[in-house]
Amino acid sequence: MRMKPLTLKDVAQHAGVSPKTVSRVINGEAYVRPEVRSAVQKVVDELGYRPNAFARELSSSRSFLLGLYFDDPASTYAADLQRGALARCRALGYHLVVEQVTRDQPDWLAQCEASLRAMRLGGAILTPPLCDWPELLDLFARMGVAVVRISPGDFHDRTAAVEMDESGAARELTEALIALGHRDIGFIQGNPEHHAAARRQEGFEAAMAAAGLPVRPDRTLQGDFTFRSGLAAGERLLTGASRPSAIFAANDEMALGVLVSAMRAGIAVPDQLSIAGFDDAAIARMAWPPLSTVHQPHVEMAAAAVELLTQAPATAARGTLLRRLPHRLTLRDSTGPAR
Amino acid sequence: MRMKPLTLKDVAQHAGVSPKTVSRVINGEAYVRPEVRSAVQKVVDELGYRPNAFARELSSSRSFLLGLYFDDPASTYAADLQRGALARCRALGYHLVVEQVTRDQPDWLAQCEASLRAMRLGGAILTPPLCDWPELLDLFARMGVAVVRISPGDFHDRTAAVEMDESGAARELTEALIALGHRDIGFIQGNPEHHAAARRQEGFEAAMAAAGLPVRPDRTLQGDFTFRSGLAAGERLLTGASRPSAIFAANDEMALGVLVSAMRAGIAVPDQLSIAGFDDAAIARMAWPPLSTVHQPHVEMAAAAVELLTQAPATAARGTLLRRLPHRLTLRDSTGPAR
DNA sequence: ATGCGATCTGACATCGATGTCAAGCACAAA
DNA sequence: TTTGTGCTTGACATCGATGTCAGATCGCAT
Numbered sequence A, B: 001m002r003m004k005p006l007t008l009k010d011v012a013q014h015a016g017v018s019p020k021t022v023s024r025v026i027n028g029e030a031y032v033r034p035e036v037r038s039a040v041q042k043v044v045d046e047l048g049y050r051p052n053a054f055a056r057e058l059s060s061s062r063s064f065l066l067g068l069y070f071d072d073p074a075s076t077y078a079a080d081l082q083r084g085a086l087a088r089c090r091a092l093g094y095h096l097v098v099e100q101v102t103r104d105q106p107d108w109l110a111q112c113e114a115s116l117r118a119m120r121l122g123g124a125i126l127t128p129p130l131c132d133w134p135e136l137l138d139l140f141a142r143m144g145v146a147v148v149r150i151s152p153g154d155f156h157d158r159t160a161a162v163e164m165d166e167s168g169a170a171r172e173l174t175e176a177l178i179a180l181g182h183r184d185i186g187f188i189q190g191n192p193e194h195h196a197a198a199r200r201q202e203g204f205e206a207a208m209a210a211a212g213l214p215v216r217p218d219r220t221l222q223g224d225f226t227f228r229s230g231l232a233a234g235e236r237l238l239t240g241a242s243r244p245s246a247i248f249a250a251n252d253e254m255a256l257g258v259l260v261s262a263m264r265a266g267i268a269v270p271d272q273l274s275i276a277g278f279d280d281a282a283i284a285r286m287a288w289p290p291l292s293t294v295h296q297p298h299v300e301m302a303a304a305a306v307e308l309l310t311q312a313p314a315t316a317a318r319g320t321l322l323r324r325l326p327h328r329l330t331l332r333d334s335t336g337p338a339r
Numbered sequence C: 001a002t003g004c005g006a007t008c009t010g011a012c013a014t015c016g017a018t019g020t021c022a023a024g025c026a027c028a029a030a
Numbered sequence D: 001t002t003t004g005t006g007c008t009t010g011a012c013a014t015c016g017a018t019g020t021c022a023g024a025t026c027g028c029a030t
Helices: A008-015 A019-026 A034-047 A053-060 A076-092 A108-118 A134-143 A166-179 A195-210 A227-239 A252-264 A298-311 A313-318 B008-015 B019-026 B034-047 B053-060 B076-092 B108-118 B134-143 B166-179 B195-210 B227-239 B252-264 B298-311 B313-318
Strands: A065-070 A095-100 A123-126 A147-150 A160-164 A185-189 A220-222 A246-249 A274-276 A293-295 A322-325 A328-330 B065-070 B095-100 B123-126 B147-150 B160-164 B185-189 B220-222 B246-249 B274-276 B293-295 B322-325 B328-330
Touching: A008 A019, A008 A034, A019 A034, A053 B053, A065 A076, A065 A298, A076 A095, A076 A298, A076 B076, A076 B095, A095 B076, A108 A134, A123 A134, A123 A298, A147 A298, A160 A166, A160 A298, A166 A185, A166 A195, A166 A246, A166 A274, A166 A293, A166 A328, A185 A195, A185 A227, A185 A252, A220 A227, A227 A246, A227 A252, A246 A252, A252 A274, A298 A322, B008 B019, B008 B034, B019 B034, B065 B076, B065 B298, B076 B095, B076 B298, B108 B134, B123 B134, B123 B298, B147 B298, B160 B166, B160 B298, B166 B185, B166 B195, B166 B246, B166 B274, B166 B293, B166 B328, B185 B195, B185 B227, B185 B252, B220 B227, B227 B246, B227 B252, B246 B252, B252 B274, B298 B322
Parallel strands: A065 A095, A065 A123, A123 A147, A147 A160, A160 A322, A185 A220, A185 A246, A246 A274, B065 B095, B065 B123, B123 B147, B147 B160, B160 B322, B185 B220, B185 B246, B246 B274
Antiparallel strands: A095 B095, A293 A328, B293 B328
16 A cells, blocks of 8 residues: 655645745745744644655756765775765755766766766765766766865865875874884885875875985885785785885775785784774774774765765855865774884 | 756757657657657767656656665675665666665654655665564555565565575585584674574574584674674683684674684684684685685675666565575685694 | 835746647558 | 558646746835
8 A cells, every 4th residue: 555645735735825835834935924834834744744856856956866976886985985975964864876987988978977967966976086087077067066075186176075184194104103113114005096095105205204214115015905905015025035114005905915914924913013004994993903094084074075065065066165174093003113 | 067958858859759759769668650769769869868867757756766775884795785786777777875774763764754755766675684674664665665675584475585595505604614624613693683693593503413513502602793793702702711613603794803802812713713704795805814704695686686676676566576696605714624 | 095115925837757648640441 | 432440649738846926915104
């Protein structure tokens, strides 16, 4: 027994006013007599009426749907971002549509455009690395969809953004390692497609330079933010004639790879080798020893993005907003004094 | 410069036919002359026209939006399910709306209902544990929204479902441990809210019984699928006067907890202790040693769920469909011969 | 008493698609 | 020639809301 949907008209009849007046009450518009307003509101509450979002979108061309765009929804930070966005959406009465965009097909942009045209969004949250694809930014601009980007690299004037101090955080973490007595520190770079990778490396190198320590090219290896790449880099760093006393990987997954490679090589962590990551993903606490890292406020960042989209979409579209959220150094047991 | 949206009418004018005829072509309806059909199709392709999904939904009350309902979107299996659903939706031209439902507020059901009323879904995928909440199933039935459940426990006649052989898989894994010579095997139970937890325990106990091995109550500990609970259970199992030679945790996160507790206690894995999990989450490969587990086809299960919803929604609503997908025993290095 | 602006209210058109239905047409059977 | 049948097409109403606009009501200054 399906319920037949409740419409504005039904409410209007119960309240003895016109549908338009009910619409005014629903949307909190001016020019409704207080008595009428509260009477209508009462009927709305009693009947549990909820306006049909599709009809609303059609007639007013505003939308209650936000898009969350990912390159890879299985990445460790994706889950946290989604959680934050979801919670905020729920609270604000919005809904979250998740979209995955990859550039592995030649017509990826056309597909995106088709999807956007079929379903107008009230706003979109773009995560790395696709927040830095200029064609995608152009597309959203063309379609008139407000965008907030998470940790973007370039084009800061084009859209609103939420970020943290990647380079400062990497610097702090490096300083903490140096304070523990480490002078020979390896660094594993992140996926160069992610703008954050370069920022973190800058922070690392700044701290090293400030301490008068050399950044040795043979101690800097290219990774791509995956566990596998961390494992490979760890093996190379740890099997040479000499090895660093600490390794800073640009994210937690790679740090875990280093950790496993150390285990395999019989190198004790942190006694013989300190390992640090970045992100404070859930897995950082599930390792042994638990990973020292930088806590990145992913949940809060996504929540802030939703707020920017829902509360100041016009401003967001103009791209004048930048929100920077605080990080937190989180030292656990994978780092210790230099041997 | 925003693009003005392209409508049916525009296409109709270009093609020199009525909007209705274009609609027929778009929807592949009968009774259009082949020449007209291909001519219209050509205009559609040239202009890159995509029908507005909201208008479509409004007039035809069918919907291109599928809901993916989670209790906790940060759980390890959530990401895999979402990935599978997302890929399939993309291929079929549907969109995925993610919703989180928890029972921690008294009006959770009313909130769900409001949200469903505002946005009619073309179907919903319910994941554990909320796939077994009868009030929620009632709600979807009342709203006339087709549902496919992932690994449900009860009410198999109420909706379509996708599952795997939880108990058989647990049995196989246990048999593998027994074949390695283990006779004293600890078991860590999953969150009792998840139906799968009990199935896995059944499989474990069946294998033990078939091998004539006792299931000792002091070797069976309650967990809740979290890393922390696995850690606590591991500590209790490993610090007693005697300890099992193998531990089977009902999911990977708990198995990782056991692994860490073994590391802390200086117990070598797998030489002195074998550890097995369940799910084959991404983290199973990021541990050291990598975790023996059961590969659960989450991606395929979610894809199957989308197919059921989009291709046979009526059947799905009647609840006659059950799709069972194959699992795969995945033995890695955390298990070895009994000492 | 009259005029005027500010405050209310509802009739009606509109958003972009699909459902319904009747009309037009071709062709076969009567 | 007439009738019937099936194919093809478009006019029009409809889905459920909001935008527009004109009309009604009220208080207040003239």
